[in-house]
Amino acid sequence: MSYSEKLIDHYQNPKNVGTLDKNKQNVGTGLVGAPECGDVMRLQIEVDDATGLITDAKFKTFGCGSAIASSSLATEWLKGKSVNEAVTIDNMAIVEELNLPPVKIHCSVLAEDAIKAAVNDYRKKNGLPELKFEESVVH
Amino acid sequence: MLNFPIYLDHNATTPCDPRVVDAMVPYFTSAFGNAASRNHPFGWQAEEAVDIARQQVASLIGADPKEIIFTSGATEADNLAIKGVFEMYATKGNHIITCNIEHKAVLDTCKHIEKEGGEVTYLKVMDNGLIDLAELEAAIRPTTILIAIMYANNEIGTVMPMKEISAIARKKGIPVFSDATQAVGKIPVDVNKDGIDLMAFTAHKMYGPKGVGALYVRRKNPRVKVTAQIDGGGHERGMRSGTLNVPGIVGFGKACEICLNEMEEETARVSKLRDKLQNALLQIEESYLNGDKEYKLPHVTNISFKYVEGEGLMMGFNKNIAVSSGSACTSASLEPSYVLKALGLGDDLAHSSLRFGLGRFTTEDQIDYTIEQVTQTVNKLRDMSPLWEMYKEGIDMNSIEWAHH
Ligand SMILES: Cc1ncc(COP(=O)(O)O)c(C=O)c1O
Numbered sequence: 338m339s340y341s342e343k344l345i346d347h348y349q350n351p352k353n354v355g356t357l358d359k360n361k362q363n364v365g366t367g368l369v370g371a372p373e374c375g376d377v378m379r380l381q382i383e384v385d386d387a388t389g390l391i392t393d394a395k396f397k398t399f400g401c402g403s404a405i406a407s408s409s410l411a412t413e414w415l416k417g418k419s420v421n422e423a424v425t426i427d428n429m430a431i432v433e434e435l436n437l438p439p440v441k442i443h444c445s446v447l448a449e450d451a452i453k454a455a456v457n458d459y460r461k462k463n464g465l466p467e468l469k470f471e472e473s474v475v476h
Numbered sequence: 477m478l479n480f481p482i483y484l485d486h487n488a489t490t491p492c493d494p495r496v497v498d499a500m501v502p503y504f505t506s507a508f509g510n511a512a513s514r515n516h517p518f519g520w521q522a523e524e525a526v527d528i529a530r531q532q533v534a535s536l537i538g539a540d541p542k543e544i545i546f547t548s549g550a551t552e553a554d555n556l557a558i559k560g561v562f563e564m565y566a567t568k569g570n571h572i573i574t575c576n577i578e579h580k581a582v583l584d585t586c587k588h589i590e591k592e593g594g595e596v597t598y599l600k601v602m603d604n605g606l607i608d609l610a611e612l613e614a615a616i617r618p619t620t621i622l623i624a625i626m627y628a629n630n631e632i633g634t635v636m637p638m639k640e641i642s643a644i645a646r647k648k649g650i651p652v653f654s655d656a657t658q659a660v661g662k663i664p665v666d667v668n669k670d671g672i673d674l675m676a677f678t679a680h681k682m683y684g685p686k687g688v689g690a691l692y693v694r695r696k697n698p699r700v701k702v703t704a705q706i707d708g709g710g711h712e713r714g715m716r717s718g719t720l721n722v723p724g725i726v727g728f729g730k731a732c733e734i735c736l737n738e739m740e741e742e743t744a745r746v747s748k749l750r751d752k753l754q755n756a757l758l759q760i761e762e763s764y765l766n767g768d769k770e771y772k773l774p775h776v777t778n779i780s781f782k783y784v785e786g787e788g789l790m791m792g793f794n795k796n797i798a799v800s801s802g803s804a805c806t807s808a809s810l811e812p813s814y815v816l817k818a819l820g821l822g823d824d825l826a827h828s829s830l831r832f833g834l835g836r837f838t839t840e841d842q843i844d845y846t847i848e849q850v851t852q853t854v855n856k857l858r859d860m861s862p863l864w865e866m867y868k869e870g871i872d873m874n875s876i877e878w879a880h881h
């Protein structure tokens with residue numbers, strides 16, 4: 338299996354690796370996956386309360402190269418988006434951008450799930466009702 | 477000067493030794509005869525070449541040439557041994573004992589036997605990858621017709637106590653079959669000293685060509701028989717029909733001869749390199765050796781680097797270094813290695829494993845480079861692993877409610 342240049346670049350030079358303070362009111366944290374499945378993704382967003390825009394996003398991922406690249410790409414896309422826009426990021430857009438092969442689609446689903454989980458964490462902390470999502474299909 | 481990519485996956489396959497290729501070449505063109513053509517020089521030439529190769533193959537394992545049945549590889553030999561015994565000894569019983577870390581060629585053949593009305597006991601290996609001899613003895617029934625235990629495991633390189641296994645089998649008069657694909661040519665294997673009655677092995681794991689292998693079938697003390705699985709012209713004393721792959725067999729013979737001549741020296745050389753690699757990688761924090769430390773092939777090591785995932789890890793250097801991983805992310809089934817799981821490894825460690833298989837052409841420079849690359853990549857990926865962060869912060873990962881996929 339050979340990977341796209343974009344994927345390899347995100348893997349080799351991942352953007353936004355790191356940790357935000359999960360105790361801060363304006364930070365939302367999503368932790369998805371499970372160690373026994375071989376993939377765990379933690380994605381965090383920091384939101385500007387005044388504008389509702391995501392000012393920073395960080396990730397840490399335990400998983401294959403495609404999972405690492407998907408989360409790196411997701412954090413890039415999140416920055417500057419509003420919290421409401423964030424949840425419209427679709428895993429298939431990640432698949433297209435990174436040219437993921439079919440067996441790696443679930444790695445992008447993980448990234449989409451991590452975004453949704455981070456947004457809901459933020460909403461919960463700030464007294465907003467959690468959004469309901471349909472179960473992702475490709476797991 | 478290092479040439480890339482570096483090949484450290486010799487348990488998957490090996491390159492042909494140039495001496496093997498040289499020996500094979502004439503049998504494609506000028507000496508192309510069918511070894512079964514009894515009436516002209518072309519046939520005689522091919523037959524003679526096969527006879528020599530049969531002797532070379534037999535010598536490597538301490539057998540008589542008449543006890544070697546050429547096949548298309550170890551998979552076919554595994555099938556022929558197990559199905560062949562099951563059919564041949566149907567009146568004696570229907571029970572086979574094997575273990576849960578065998579190659580799929582054995583496990584799936586046993587599954588097939590179960591569908592045909594056979595009964596199979598899959599012994600669980602201990603956490604070092606070896607079978608418990610007391611459990612083997614206890615599993616024997618009056619209807620047991622075969623004990624099938626691999627000589628050495630392809631993923632973790634552990635070497636089973638074949639002499640002890642065959643001693644138990646002999647007491648009860650049960651034939652022993654061993655898939656010795658990973659052991660033959662690498663460590664001394666002697667069917668008489670080891671008490672093995674049937675044994676499968678293949679050329680492409682010992683610097684010979686792909687698509688040729690053998691089943692050893694004991695002819696004396698005791699005589700063992702198998703029912704043919706491929707019918708036809710009655711080649712290989714009726715046990716395996718089909719025109720012989722003369723160039724392949726010649727190459728197999730040459731490969732065996734080289735292994736026999738060079739084994740002692742080569743084992744010393746390669747095990748030193750393996751130890752260097754293994755020791756250096758086990759210096760990395762939270763890295764674990766899989767499989768027994770002592771009962772082990774000289775050229776393999778399998779190590780788990782906790783909190784990083786195997787495929788992600790390989791991607792850090794797989795343009796330059798070829799290894800393999802037991803991680804689910806590398807397998808089509810998305811299941812981690814059943815061999816590692818059989819050792820009692822948690823899924824997390826199974827996902828984090830790499831297998832390094834050294835070989836005849838591996839150099840110390842290659843090993844030094846590999847140590848450097850693997851260490852760097854493990855550290856880099858841990859810096860981006862949420863699990864490593866939790867581990868460092870002392871968070872109990874079992875206390876987390878994971879969103880299961
Ligand atoms: C233990 C074991 N048995 C059987 C096989 C299959 O051998 P072949 O490729 O010759 O069919 C292999 C190689 O993959 C192996 O490692």
Ligand code: FES
Pocket residue numbers: 375376399400401402403404440441443444804805806
């Ligand atoms: S995380 Fe397992 S395949 Fe991507």
